[in-house]
Structures are given as C-alpha cells and as structure tokens.
Amino acid sequence: MEIHNATYLVSSAKVSQCPQPDKPEYAFIGRSNVGKSSLINMLTNNAKLAKVSKTPGKTTLINHFLINGERNADTPWYLVDLPGYGFAKRSQAQRAAWQKMLADYFQQRINLQTVFVLIDSRLSPQKIDLEFLAQLGEWGIPFNIVFTKADKNTQSETARNAKAFVNRMKEEWEYIPRTFITSTVKFTGRKDMLGYIEELNADFDPNAIAG
Template sequence: MIKKASFLISNTDYKKCPAPTKPEFAFIGRSNVGKSSLVNMLTGNKNLAKTSGKPGKTQLINHFMIDDNWFMVDLPGYGFAKVSKSIKNTWEKMISDYLTNRDNLVALCVLIDSRLDPQKIDLEFITWCGQHEIPFILVFTKSDKQGKSKTFANVAKFLEAAREIFGEDPQYFITSAQTTDGKEELINFIEAEVQEYYDSLK
C-alpha cells in the first residue's frame, strides 16, 4: 500500500518533467471520469489531486512522488472539457508529446466510466495508444454508481470493443473512489511493475 505521496511539479512540457530515473504510471481519461478522485483514493490523500465537478480542471502534467520509489502522473482529461479549440489542441500536443517521449512510463492507466456504453472517444484513444506502442491498462471508474450487473455488462461491452481492435482483452481493473473497490488490486499491480522495472536495471 502507498505510505507517502507528495506533489512534485506541474508542467506543460515533457522536457521539464522530473528526470526519468524512476518508473512512472500516468492516469488519463475523458473529462469528468473521476480521475482526480481515483488518484486521491489510491494514495489515501483526499487533497492530493484537485477534484472538480467541472470538466477540464486538470490542465497540466502533474507529477507526484510515491513512497520515494515511483512517479504517479495526473494528466489532463480528453474530450468534453469546455475550453477553446486552441487550448484543446495545445493539451492534445502536450499529452501526445509526453506519452511518446517518456521512456520510464511503465503503464498508462486509461480511465473508463463504468456507467456508460463504450464511448467512441475512449476507443479512439486506446487505438492511438496501440498505434504508438504505449503500454496501457483500463481502469473502470464509478462502479458504485449502479448495480454490479450493470457495471459488469458495461465492462464486458467495452472489452468486446477493445478485443475487436487488439485481438485480446487489455488488462483491466474495476474501481470506485467512494468505496475503494479495486484499490488493493490496482496498487498491487503497480507495485509488482515497479519491482520488475528495478529488477530489469540490475
């Protein structure tokens, strides 16, 4: 489990991000998918990432140091943020530059709203990740907002759509920031990947 989490730095340019000396896990998703709430739930610090009911709150690449051992990165959401087209284009370039240039990025956690049928924008984004060989996992959020059968049905639909793109199911987790469902499984996955990262350097 995460014992210590602290904010490091915010940037608009991947070149100014912390030196890539530690494994990195980034979190991204459609605007208002519950990204900041998930980051806060995983770290046990409800004030770590700024949460807002207003889409587009996260506008920078935000780095957090976790247990002095790995970086957690909160990225701007994509999609429905009410911002100008020029700002949206700037965000998209900032995100794509970051994702394609961080050699220490172990996994991109792509957040998917479990209340919804598969969204075109999410499928387009994971397709882009596949095309650019960016390692990603799916993290379904807000699983507490409807019954389990509805959650599982929506997850199954998304996995089926993803299977059509990739020929296999991406690794995935089902979470709730409110009930902490999925917290242990997701942190265990990250910690195992962190260990593997350091082992590979030996």
C-alpha cells in the same frame, strides 16, 4: 503495496520540464469528469492530493506526484495526473496545445510503465474512449483499463458495461490488457491496482533507462 507518503512535485507544460525519468511512472487519464482525481486520492489514501472538481477540464498540465519517496524500503515511483480528453470547454488552440503536450509525453517519457485509462462504468462503450486507445496502440504505449464509479451502478450493470467495452476492444485488439473495476466510495479495486503497480515496479530497471 503500502503507500506511506505521496507528495506533489511539479506541474509541467511540456515533457522536457518533467522530473528526471529515473523512477517507474504511471499516468492516469480519461474523459473529462470520469473521476480521475477521486481515484488518485483513493489510491494514495489522501483526499487532498489531487484537486477534485465538478467542472470538466480543470487539469491542464502534466502533474507529477512522488509516491513512497521518504523513509521506507518500498520502491519510489511517480504518479502522473494528465489532462482529460473530451468535452472540456476550451478553445481550439488550447485543445491543440494539450494534444501536442500529451503526444510528446506519451512518446518521449521513457520511464512510463503503463497508462491507466479511466472509463465510466455507467456508460456503454464510447467512441472517444475507443479512439484514444487506438492512438495509444499506434504509438506502442502500454495501457490498462480502469472502470470508475462502480458504486453508482448495480454490480450487474457495471459488469455488463465493462464486458461490452472489452468486447468492442476485441474487434480491433488481439490482446486485452488487465482491467480494474473501481469505486472511490467503497475503495474497490485499490488493492488490485496497487498490487499491479508493485509487480511492474519489481521489473523496473533504472540502468536500462539510463542506457
């Protein structure tokens, strides 16, 4: 897949404010500071699309971007930048509002094809990530794992941490979804992730959504 254009559409505080669910949609989420904005910019080849910040918790809304929405034959689709989970310095009320917003989004967004859950490849398996995946499982939401920041490790360290995470998942999960190793510096994983999105786009039936 080639990305010809990527356009910011809207930031929504609730799922009812999101664009019409008439295109395949892919959500990106992870712990605060996992490299989500950098990954989105790498995938779209647009360094300014998602705002990159060293301050955790800067994303607070459901941010929709339209991919390949102009002048081309490729299937247009939505890329969604979601607030991170974890240690952002926000009030309990703000965190509760985020949790409700995300729960509504995941359970009500009928065109959502998969959630790309970002995991820091430099770390051993973290409880907060495993708990988040368990919640997606309870809701029946499809997801894939994206190990980020591979350039900040040796290849063997990245492979070891990724394998450890998958092995922890195998303790609770019968099926392990496709995983990706990424580096925004070296553009590692970009081709594989876009190819996977292209596969899912090919299976998307807007008539089924409308029905």
